[in-house]
């Protein structure tokens with residue numbers, strides 16, 4: 001049942017707008033200007049659908065990072081952003097969101113070329129998601145405020161006290177490659193709403209849309225130095241940002257391994273840190289479900305974005321009575337997710353982002369097989385002329401201690417297991433170091449709520465998976481992260497509280 005329909009895996013032609021973006025001269029966006037790097041080092045843009053280099057961008061030097069931090073520091077300290085009327089800041093944020101909307105098609109294509117995701121997915125999910133996030137957060141600029149609290153141990157009437165909510169300062173924001181523009185906006189928007197200035201560093205695999213975004217920053221009216229966008233490798237420019245004494249807050253999304261390293265590196269100067277890290281999210285399917293819905297649901301939970309999603313439903317637990325039927329349902333759905341080049345309009349899943357990621361995912365599939373897992377669906381890579389395609393894969397006959405069950409693969413690979421009762425599945429669902437997301441499929445409302453309470457995860461989905469909303473806090477339990485993004489909590493993470501006590 002793992003025969004995929006054969007389709008051509010040659011990348012489609014780029015539009016003129018995309019070609020123009022790829023032809024741009026490598027530069028960094030600092031203080032509302034495009035500036036050259038101090039050392040001229042560059043990194044290749046590889047289209048994962050073909051494996052070919054299609055452009056280059058700057059690999060920022062230490063001096064470049066320092067320059068960007070200095071621009072953000074000055075812009076924060078002189079109050080050119082935080083002292084603006086909140087409604088003016090809010091307006092600029094809405095303007096930036098609208099400008100992204102005006103270039104939505106180009107952003108979607110660049111995301112497809114850079115990351116490998118289908119352009120249609122980027123157009124329907126990443127770009128509108130980024131715009132929505134910016135509009136939502138813009139509203140907080142004029143809603144955030146302090147509090148007046150009466151003191152309790154000092155005489156009333158003789159003292160006046162209140163709590164101010166102030167921006168934390170300069171934020172260094174480091175994002176991954178799986179949803180490049182969406183992750184960038186998820187970081188930028190709350191910082192701006194809180195009144196911070198920032199330096200954004202996109203991932204070295206996917207910097208195109210962040211650079212295109214920079215073009216729109218000055219047009220939206222942001223004062224120089226409020227939003228700085230620099231590109232470069234993580235262990236060099238990312239590391240320097242994290243350790244920089246003039247940075248007040250680090251916000252990071254990426255692997256748990258690098259998140260822990262960043263947390264350690266930020267400790268010397270006690271920077272505020274928000275971390276959104278890895279996951280190994282369980283999807284639990286109870287016996288009462290309609291398998292015709294849950295099968296494709298479980299498939300979408302893992303194969304969307306080639307499984308390169310922090311909340312990917314990468315551990316499937318299906319009740320013993322429906323396990324075989326569910327796997328059959330997923331095999332049918334796997335046709336829908338058969339990989340295609342990112343600009344193929346018929347595609348729902350693209351290649352993996354890079355050759356490293358391809359090797360990593362194939363390495364996990366091999367390790368699973370060697371440890372005794374069987375391949376129920378996929379398990380291989382279709383032949384192509386250079387792209388990083390992997391077929392949707394379901395592994396069965398797995399044991400809880402196998403690496404494929406415990407570790408984040410970040411590819412279209414799900415491990416499927418049977419269970420008999422709720423307590424057992426809750427225990428197994430919690431049996432990893434992660435706690436980011438979880439899916440529960442059932443119409444049994446009691447079972448749904450009981451399991452939702454038992455599973456240790458920052459987000460639990462019922463009869464759906466991966467639905468994200470800017471108004472709801474997002475983050476991880478255990479080693480999946482620190483702090484929350486989105487919602488009121490996401491903006492507040494960019495603020496400090498100050499108690500003011502005045503003797504009258």
Ligand code: ADP
Nearest residue numbers: 175176202203204233234235238239254255258
């Ligand atoms: P992945 O393993 O999925 O590629 P990473 O966690 O390595 O994800 O990378 C996510 C982001 O973190 C990227 O922007 C990358 O450049 C950055 N990064 C990687 N290493 C470091 C580091 N030591 N310090 C700061 N940023 C880093």
